[in-house]
Amino acid sequence: MTVTVIADAVIAGLLLLGGGFALIGSWGLAKLPSLMSRLHGPTKATTLGVGSCLVASVVYFPVHGGVWTAHELLITLFLFITAPISANLIAKAYLHGCHTAPGEQSMMAEGMPDAAENGADWATFGYDDAEEDPLSVPTGAGGKDPSA
Amino acid sequence: MKRLLPHPGLTAMLLLIWMLMLNSFSMGGLLLGAFFAVLIPVYTAAFWPDRPAMRWELPLLRFVLLVIRDIIVANFHVARLILFRRNRDLRPGWLAIPLELHSAEAITLLAGTISLTPGTVSVDISTDGRHLLVHALDVADVNAEIAHIKARYERRLLEIFR
Amino acid sequence: MHLILLALLPFLGAGWLALSPRASRDVHAGIAVAHVVAALGLLIFIAPGVLGGAPDALRLPWVPALGLDLSLRLDGLGLLFAALILGIGLLIVIYARFYLSPRDPMGKFLSLLLLFQGAMLGISLSGNILLLLVFWELTSLSSFLLIGFRSDTADGRQGARMALAVTGGGGLALIGGLLMLGHIAGSYELADVLLRGDIVRASPLYPAALLLILLGCFTKSAQFPFHFWLPHAMAAPTPVSAYLHSATMVKAGVFLLARLWPVLSGSDWWFYLVGTTGLVTMVVGAAIALFKNDLKAILAYSTVSQLGLMTMLFGFGTPAAALAGIFHLLNHSLFKAALFMNAGIVDHEAGTRDIRLLGGLARLMPITTALGTIAAASMAGLPPFGGFLSKEMMLEETVHTAWLGTHWFVPALAVIGAALSVGYSLRFIVHLYFGPRRDSYPAAPHDPPLGLWAPSAVLVALTLLVGLFPAVLTGWLVVPAAADITGGTASGFHPALWHGVTPALVMSVTAVAAGVVLLWRYAPLLRAWAALPLFEAKPVFQAGIERLVRAARWLSDTVHDGSLQRQLALLFLLAVAIGVEGIWYGGYSAGTRELLPAPPIAIIAWSLLMAATAAVALVPRQRFVTLIYISVIGLVVSLAFIHLSAPDLALTQISVETVTILLLLLALNLLPKQPVQLSSNPERVRNLVLGVAGGVTSGLAAWAVMTREPRNPISSFHWANSYSGGGGTNVVNVTLVDFRAFDTFGEIIVLGIAALTIFALLQPAARGVSGQRLRAWIADLPRSPERHPMMFAVAARLLLPLALMVGLYVFLRGHNAPGGGFIAGLIVSIALLMQYMASGFEWADQRRQIDEHALIGFGVIIAALTGVGSLVFGAPLFTSAFGYVSWPIVGKFELATAMLFDIGVALAVIGAVMLALAELSHIAQRAQKEPVEDDGPMDIDPAKLRGARP
Amino acid sequence: MSALIAAPVLLPAFAATLSLLFRRRRRWIGAGVSIGATALLLAIDLVLLGQAATGEIGIYALGDWPAPFGIVLVLDRLAAMMLVLTAALALAVSIHATLTSLDRRGWHFHPLFQFQLLGLNGAFLTGDLFNLFVFFEVLLIASYGLLLHGQGARRLTAGVQYVIVNLVGSTLFLIALGLLYGVTGTLNMADMAVRASALPIGDQGLFRAGGLLLTAVFALKAALLPLHLWLPRAYSGTAPAVAALFAIMTKVGAYAIIRTGPLIFAGAAGRYMIPAALGTMILGFAGFLAARHLRVMTAFGLIGSTAILLVAVAVFQERAMAAALYYLPHTTLAAAFLFLVTDLLIRWRGTEGDAIVVTPGYRGQQVLAALFFAGGIALAGLPPLSGFIGKLLILQATLSSSWWPAIWAAILITSLVAVIGFARAGSTLFWKSSGDAPPSPGTSGARALPLKEAAPAGFLLALMVLLTVAAGPVTAYMEAASHQIFDVADYARAVLPPASGVGS
Amino acid sequence: MIAAALIIAMGCIALAMLLNLFRLFRGPTPADRILALDTLVINSIAFIILIGIQQTTTTYFEAALLLAMVGFVGTAAYCKFLLRGDVVE
Amino acid sequence: MSIEFLVATAIGALTAGGIYLCLRARTFPVVLGLAMLSYAINLFLFAMGRLVVGKPPIYAKGVAVYTDPLPQALVLTAIVISFGMTALALVLALRTFLETGTDQVDGTPDPDLLDRENRT
Numbered sequence A: 001m002t003v004t005v006i007a008d009a010v011i012a013g014l015l016l017l018g019g020g021f022a023l024i025g026s027w028g029l030a031k032l033p034s035l036m037s038r039l040h041g042p043t044k045a046t047t048l049g050v051g052s053c054l055v056a057s058v059v060y061f062p063v064h065g066g067v068w069t070a071h072e073l074l075i076t077l078f079l080f081i082t083a084p085i086s087a088n089l090i091a092k093a094y095l096h097g098c099h100t101a102p103g104e105q106s107m108m109a110e111g112m113p114d115a116a117e118n119g120a121d122w123a124t125f126g127y128d129d130a131e132e133d134p135l136s137v138p139t140g141a142g143g144k145d146p147s148a
Numbered sequence B: 001m002k003r004l005l006p007h008p009g010l011t012a013m014l015l016l017i018w019m020l021m022l023n024s025f026s027m028g029g030l031l032l033g034a035f036f037a038v039l040i041p042v043y044t045a046a047f048w049p050d051r052p053a054m055r056w057e058l059p060l061l062r063f064v065l066l067v068i069r070d071i072i073v074a075n076f077h078v079a080r081l082i083l084f085r086r087n088r089d090l091r092p093g094w095l096a097i098p099l100e101l102h103s104a105e106a107i108t109l110l111a112g113t114i115s116l117t118p119g120t121v122s123v124d125i126s127t128d129g130r131h132l133l134v135h136a137l138d139v140a141d142v143n144a145e146i147a148h149i150k151a152r153y154e155r156r157l158l159e160i161f162r
Numbered sequence C: 001m002h003l004i005l006l007a008l009l010p011f012l013g014a015g016w017l018a019l020s021p022r023a024s025r026d027v028h029a030g031i032a033v034a035h036v037v038a039a040l041g042l043l044i045f046i047a048p049g050v051l052g053g054a055p056d057a058l059r060l061p062w063v064p065a066l067g068l069d070l071s072l073r074l075d076g077l078g079l080l081f082a083a084l085i086l087g088i089g090l091l092i093v094i095y096a097r098f099y100l101s102p103r104d105p106m107g108k109f110l111s112l113l114l115l116f117q118g119a120m121l122g123i124s125l126s127g128n129i130l131l132l133l134v135f136w137e138l139t140s141l142s143s144f145l146l147i148g149f150r151s152d153t154a155d156g157r158q159g160a161r162m163a164l165a166v167t168g169g170g171g172l173a174l175i176g177g178l179l180m181l182g183h184i185a186g187s188y189e190l191a192d193v194l195l196r197g198d199i200v201r202a203s204p205l206y207p208a209a210l211l212l213i214l215l216g217c218f219t220k221s222a223q224f225p226f227h228f229w230l231p232h233a234m235a236a237p238t239p240v241s242a243y244l245h246s247a248t249m250v251k252a253g254v255f256l257l258a259r260l261w262p263v264l265s266g267s268d269w270w271f272y273l274v275g276t277t278g279l280v281t282m283v284v285g286a287a288i289a290l291f292k293n294d295l296k297a298i299l300a301y302s303t304v305s306q307l308g309l310m311t312m313l314f315g316f317g318t319p320a321a322a323l324a325g326i327f328h329l330l331n332h333s334l335f336k337a338a339l340f341m342n343a344g345i346v347d348h349e350a351g352t353r354d355i356r357l358l359g360g361l362a363r364l365m366p367i368t369t370a371l372g373t374i375a376a377a378s379m380a381g382l383p384p385f386g387g388f389l390s391k392e393m394m395l396e397e398t399v400h401t402a403w404l405g406t407h408w409f410v411p412a413l414a415v416i417g418a419a420l421s422v423g424y425s426l427r428f429i430v431h432l433y434f435g436p437r438r439d440s441y442p443a444a445p446h447d448p449p450l451g452l453w454a455p456s457a458v459l460v461a462l463t464l465l466v467g468l469f470p471a472v473l474t475g476w477l478v479v480p481a482a483a484d485i486t487g488g489t490a491s492g493f494h495p496a497l498w499h500g501v502t503p504a505l506v507m508s509v510t511a512v513a514a515g516v517v518l519l520w521r522y523a524p525l526l527r528a529w530a531a532l533p534l535f536e537a538k539p540v541f542q543a544g545i546e547r548l549v550r551a552a553r554w555l556s557d558t559v560h561d562g563s564l565q566r567q568l569a570l571l572f573l574l575a576v577a578i579g580v581e582g583i584w585y586g587g588y589s590a591g592t593r594e595l596l597p598a599p600p601i602a603i604i605a606w607s608l609l610m611a612a613t614a615a616v617a618l619v620p621r622q623r624f625v626t627l628i629y630i631s632v633i634g635l636v637v638s639l640a641f642i643h644l645s646a647p648d649l650a651l652t653q654i655s656v657e658t659v660t661i662l663l664l665l666l667a668l669n670l671l672p673k674q675p676v677q678l679s680s681n682p683e684r685v686r687n688l689v690l691g692v693a694g695g696v697t698s699g700l701a702a703w704a705v706m707t708r709e710p711r712n713p714i715s716s717f718h719w720a721n722s723y724s725g726g727g728g729t730n731v732v733n734v735t736l737v738d739f740r741a742f743d744t745f746g747e748i749i750v751l752g753i754a755a756l757t758i759f760a761l762l763q764p765a766a767r768g769v770s771g772q773r774l775r776a777w778i779a780d781l782p783r784s785p786e787r788h789p790m791m792f793a794v795a796a797r798l799l800l801p802l803a804l805m806v807g808l809y810v811f812l813r814g815h816n817a818p819g820g821g822f823i824a825g826l827i828v829s830i831a832l833l834m835q836y837m838a839s840g841f842e843w844a845d846q847r848r849q850i851d852e853h854a855l856i857g858f859g860v861i862i863a864a865l866t867g868v869g870s871l872v873f874g875a876p877l878f879t880s881a882f883g884y885v886s887w888p889i890v891g892k893f894e895l896a897t898a899m900l901f902d903i904g905v906a907l908a909v910i911g912a913v914m915l916a917l918a919e920l921s922h923i924a925q926r927a928q929k930e931p932v933e934d935d936g937p938m939d940i941d942p943a944k945l946r947g948a949r950p
Numbered sequence D: 001m002s003a004l005i006a007a008p009v010l011l012p013a014f015a016a017t018l019s020l021l022f023r024r025r026r027r028w029i030g031a032g033v034s035i036g037a038t039a040l041l042l043a044i045d046l047v048l049l050g051q052a053a054t055g056e057i058g059i060y061a062l063g064d065w066p067a068p069f070g071i072v073l074v075l076d077r078l079a080a081m082m083l084v085l086t087a088a089l090a091l092a093v094s095i096h097a098t099l100t101s102l103d104r105r106g107w108h109f110h111p112l113f114q115f116q117l118l119g120l121n122g123a124f125l126t127g128d129l130f131n132l133f134v135f136f137e138v139l140l141i142a143s144y145g146l147l148l149h150g151q152g153a154r155r156l157t158a159g160v161q162y163v164i165v166n167l168v169g170s171t172l173f174l175i176a177l178g179l180l181y182g183v184t185g186t187l188n189m190a191d192m193a194v195r196a197s198a199l200p201i202g203d204q205g206l207f208r209a210g211g212l213l214l215t216a217v218f219a220l221k222a223a224l225l226p227l228h229l230w231l232p233r234a235y236s237g238t239a240p241a242v243a244a245l246f247a248i249m250t251k252v253g254a255y256a257i258i259r260t261g262p263l264i265f266a267g268a269a270g271r272y273m274i275p276a277a278l279g280t281m282i283l284g285f286a287g288f289l290a291a292r293h294l295r296v297m298t299a300f301g302l303i304g305s306t307a308i309l310l311v312a313v314a315v316f317q318e319r320a321m322a323a324a325l326y327y328l329p330h331t332t333l334a335a336a337f338l339f340l341v342t343d344l345l346i347r348w349r350g351t352e353g354d355a356i357v358v359t360p361g362y363r364g365q366q367v368l369a370a371l372f373f374a375g376g377i378a379l380a381g382l383p384p385l386s387g388f389i390g391k392l393l394i395l396q397a398t399l400s401s402s403w404w405p406a407i408w409a410a411i412l413i414t415s416l417v418a419v420i421g422f423a424r425a426g427s428t429l430f431w432k433s434s435g436d437a438p439p440s441p442g443t444s445g446a447r448a449l450p451l452k453e454a455a456p457a458g459f460l461l462a463l464m465v466l467l468t469v470a471a472g473p474v475t476a477y478m479e480a481a482s483h484q485i486f487d488v489a490d491y492a493r494a495v496l497p498p499a500s501g502v503g504s
Numbered sequence E: 001m002i003a004a005a006l007i008i009a010m011g012c013i014a015l016a017m018l019l020n021l022f023r024l025f026r027g028p029t030p031a032d033r034i035l036a037l038d039t040l041v042i043n044s045i046a047f048i049i050l051i052g053i054q055q056t057t058t059t060y061f062e063a064a065l066l067l068a069m070v071g072f073v074g075t076a077a078y079c080k081f082l083l084r085g086d087v088v089e
Numbered sequence F: 001m002s003i004e005f006l007v008a009t010a011i012g013a014l015t016a017g018g019i020y021l022c023l024r025a026r027t028f029p030v031v032l033g034l035a036m037l038s039y040a041i042n043l044f045l046f047a048m049g050r051l052v053v054g055k056p057p058i059y060a061k062g063v064a065v066y067t068d069p070l071p072q073a074l075v076l077t078a079i080v081i082s083f084g085m086t087a088l089a090l091v092l093a094l095r096t097f098l099e100t101g102t103d104q105v106d107g108t109p110d111p112d113l114l115d116r117e118n119r120t
């Protein structure tokens, strides 16, 4: 009995935690001022939000369903692999958009550093010493980019 | 052996995943899973050339546990930031982290770790592969933060990816 | 059997001629003559029996369902007609042999002529009115080819088309008329129909049937106002004119009037329609003939007039008039064929047919003149020729005919007509043969060789003999024919040159005198005629056709304007209308099913969907953003499926969604991203209204069904038999791979074909216009230089094996839990596609180790073979089998053939998806013609940059 | 019943995949497989026709699941007739396409062709409405591929419209199916017929809407006003040989109406179909007369003559249906024949393509002219080809309809329009020589047609002659088929096993 | 206890989804919309798990698993489009 | 508010949006419209089995209440087919655009492309 009660309490707590963090993450998404800041919000939804729900599920099924499940761990694994990449790509897309849309130099305002030595630039913008100006459009569909 | 088991670690991981998916243990399931776990790496080997050497044992496990701990802690920290800090009081900042890690895999793992811990997001890598660009939601001292990340994560990863 | 041979002989001849185009002219003529002679001989052989009062008949079933039998019947009327067709036909063939120039394709000409002859003969032999229709239409078609034989001249082509349009149109009316007639009579057998005149005339359909049949007859026989085609058919070579417009084609209409006389005549309808038309035609045709200058035109209008005469006689509806009509039919055939031949000779030898350029030929062409004069005298109705006799009989009949109560009207007009015909006949004689000799004819006229004048000489001799000994020479032929027309024994055929002074004689003399006056005062008359406001029919007809074509073009171009929007709008409108109609007429009551309460999250998901839907529709110019909204819709729909107990659907929806978005993005890259707005505001309002109407209809329909209790759906069987009969607990999957495996079989084929078609579409895209456009294409988005970001590439290579493992798992468990071949195939495809995205097409494509075409092929074959395999075990196709096998160590597991089927599904899906996306993804690169190098899986490889790796 | 019933579906599946797998080898293998399989298909279909002619309805329960729960194939006279017609047409077209190298002007001609056959045959055989949908999709998507075969701007723009319109049609098909299932709880045609008769009043509106919508979708395929607008552009845009095969596609729509109308929906759509068909007829032949290109002309002729078929169908009465059934193969063959002749004309004419304009030095093309003349006779419905008998049958049978004056007027007048149109086109193409000027070399490049290439067209012509000569037995077969179509009880008895819990 | 927690958690998720909706429409950059969609997918995964717990069934987990996988592919494709135009090159 | 209402209105909205897009003048929105219509149809077809919460059609002995599995199987087939069709329509639209330079459904010249070609 007590095991069940404790388990239920744990489950309930995890559920509340999960729901709460998912909400906070989305709140951040809605509230924070720029995309780069907003990007931090959903990380919570991904990690603790979904994670807590998954753990709650892992605990719940042996207690109430009579079965062990471990799918949740797999979901977590997938999310943990993919979420950083998603964030990375979204950030890159955003930076690229700022960089190539004149007037919207928001990331400069946030003080983005140079990519340090050797005249290297960030990959999204390309090489500083490259012959290509990232603002110019390349010629031809799928043509060779100098940076490639 | 190398051709049959190109990625032993991957094979083990796949088998584990298989058993997790099956959700019940049976000898038949295990054998079938083992079969697939051997087969798939053979097929996909071509997609993963030049794998860096990696230590799969304790350091990795320790690293994972550390990251999970950090994730939980950072979550509460960032939740506070989001809920109670006004937007204009936030101190977002860019970190250009100089890298000692060599391999793409290691750097990706580092970047992933940084992203998974709330408050920081890995954004880009420099064209020479020597710097990682990270954005932080609220950072008081950029250099301290860089040093923190390098000490906490990159150092451990350097142990794993020798 | 004789009848069949008789009917076939001309066709056999035509076929033979058509198949031997290289033979010489004489051989061609020989073949034709032989066939016509044979037919004529056969006819003569049959004739005694027929004339003895025993019609020859033969009936072979052909289309019983229609009442159309191969029923041939030769009675007196048919015999007379057949004899004319064959007899004059023989002369025409001989004449044509000498008439046609060596450049003309003799074989083709005679072949068509015999074809036409066969059709005419068929009309005279038909014992079934539908069979008669068949031959009737054949005469229209073959005469079209004959009239258009001189197709290099505009006159020839136009004349042929006009003849076809008019007689073909009449033929179509005739179809209607005869069908109605047969319908009323209850039989299409001529013998039956002829007996049911009373029933027919009493039917309410009678006037309609009569009108339609008469339309057929009048057009064919060139009755006013359908007479105009005939003169223009004169563009044909003269043998054709001589044949078609004397004895055959134009007589067909008169023949049919005679043929159906017992059924159709004897009513006011008949009298006023037929009699009046004939009367008017007779006068009008003769009047026009008087003022024509082309010899063949004169003859053509005279033919119109003479046909009017015959029509009028049949229209009178009395046996005596019918007798006169059939007698005149015979006479007219003789002299008119001779005259046409004569005109042909003149044309041939003098080089023109314009009567104004001719005259005075009597000295130069004595034989021609003699023959022409006699024939024309017969046409004028002068004694002692055949034409005189039948004209006398006609005049006699008019005296007894009252028209709307007046007794003078018909005789008076008849005299006018007769006078006019005397006038044009005399003019033909006088202006052509006599008068002063001219100094300049277009050619040097002289009498033709024997072969050219002998055929007409035969006819002229006959017309003279008939005039002299009418009863002896024609009685045996005309009387039975007349008896067959009137359906009794013909009485009172007493043609003689002298009957005493009868009203007819008085009228005749008056007509001749008037005719002489007409010729005497020809010049002032011509001026008066020229002053009349007459119009030429041909331009009117052609303008009519042009107007018809223009109207058709306007209609067609207006309706078929190529607007897809209009088509779709109509389709949607129709669908909505159908919904309304169905409820309106069908009956509707509200459902009683208990509804499910909606939790808040469902409402929020719903509002997400509604908002996204509205956004997709309302901001279509931001195409990229639109796609994101589409993704939201897909996501919510998937969630709905999960919430509403459809996990398989959710899995499918989720995976299909992703592939679709990939496709859309790939395509959007090359399409305009923010195109200008094209639709006008009214259009958008229309679209909105239609959209809302469609939405309301479909929503209400869904609501109506969801709120009522299901009616014992067949799926209860599927539920009950899924595990016991199909070996799986996932009923949806068992349905797919077992109960309804045939659907799934079709479904993977659809997918396979889609991929093959996409491949076939995109393969040539790098070439030609499209290739140029691709090469000249300017990316309309600024592009980041990095093609393959490092983190993505690294993650993708880790995800690939994981995803493959998941795919296998989802596949294997599909039979018992959500999953299955299709979803597994999509998962594997997506996993592979991820590599393409992360590391580039070239890099991934070199490593994929699959041939998509073969995958599709093998997938379909495996599925099909699984289906066929059950035959080996004596079970019906697509029967599944499953069993539980127990192996040591491994334990117990299930083996099911349905899984094999599912493998086929999975393979086909992978093949199709990969083929389509791979092909689409590097279409632009291929256009560059320089292969993109394999530059590694990621652009920035730190290890490589630091030299740690080679 | 033997598994032979399924052969018309499975054989093309194997043939298609084989020619797909052999695509990298010599290309004649693909053509050989395709033509051979089509010939074999024709033989099999003839055997099936023999079986169906006995009057017994052949049932084949796929997967051994009884109707209405599984999918059954049903072979009755109607289905057998459609199968034979399709195979015969396909044989001519596949040989024609190979002879004229059409199959080499793009990818995957033969696999697509065989898949097209698969879809057609499946649609004719299935006794299940959703399965009918699936096979409709198979035949449609294969038709997209075939329509686009060879490509080019004109074909592509035509293809876009064709594809989109048919996709919307498929959407409506599904809505109709859903409604019908939602109301009746079954998908099997026979079972639905049985359940429909027992439907409570309150459900009948939905059922009716579903039935009408389904009929509208079929009418879309059959190109019935106002849903015919897609056809002219599509059929005149594609390769004529493909269009020849597509002559059967409009008949699939007609077939589906014939199948489901009397069986399930009791001819509810008839009252709308008759005026629609009359309008289609007028528009079809107006377009026919208006056409400036032979392909357009033939496409409109196909619309018009299919409308004649549909008007007889729409009477939903046994005799008229029998007439329609006789006319169905005729109109299919006639339009296909004319498309093939058009293709030959385009091939051997030179630069003018199929434009109805004068070609220098083209008067001597006797064979083509004769073929064209025959095509005209066929499409206009004149003797001595089968169209005449077909029209007589239809005129005769529609007398029982209250619409008969309009029907008669429309059929007869449009026939005249067809005659005029053909005479105009033919005299321009084959009679007129351009201003009597000697043909200047280079402007046309017309060459004489090799007889070999005319063989497939000749085959179709021979079939029409056969249809005429054997009109007696053929009409008898069609009458029996029509009787079978209207004998709902017999159909239900044959399809549904006696023990099954049919209906609610 | 669990039931109540579930309801609260679901309510949170629902609210989170609404907030995602806001960002989705508000933008302003395309990247914002992609981020909103990505978050929506994550929240959906949570929602699916909650439904699984609510109904005590594991039937829906594959859907969540699949969503985790393909959601990423979608996001990556959108970003790739913004970065390069060409999703696969 | 009932789930049935939500589903019915969703079907209605998707249909309306789909029709609205299908009636546009360019191929791309038309393809999107077709995609939306197919969502609507899938939901519609699915709804024809009536809505049931929490009873997925996984067979278990003695279970009497279940979701009608047949519409689900039909929708699965329909999803796959409409995916293939949409893909084909999309590629065709693209291919036609490349060949003709216009993405207008009626094949009329495209102002956008002219504009763009003039620019270069």
Ligand code: NA
Pocket (backbone or CB within 6 Å): A040, A043, A084, A087, B114, B115, B116, B117, B118, B119, B120, B121
């Ligand atoms: Na993060």
Ligand code: NA
Pocket (backbone or CB within 6 Å): C648, C730, C732, C733, C736, C814, C818, C819, C820, C821
């Ligand atoms: Na499944």
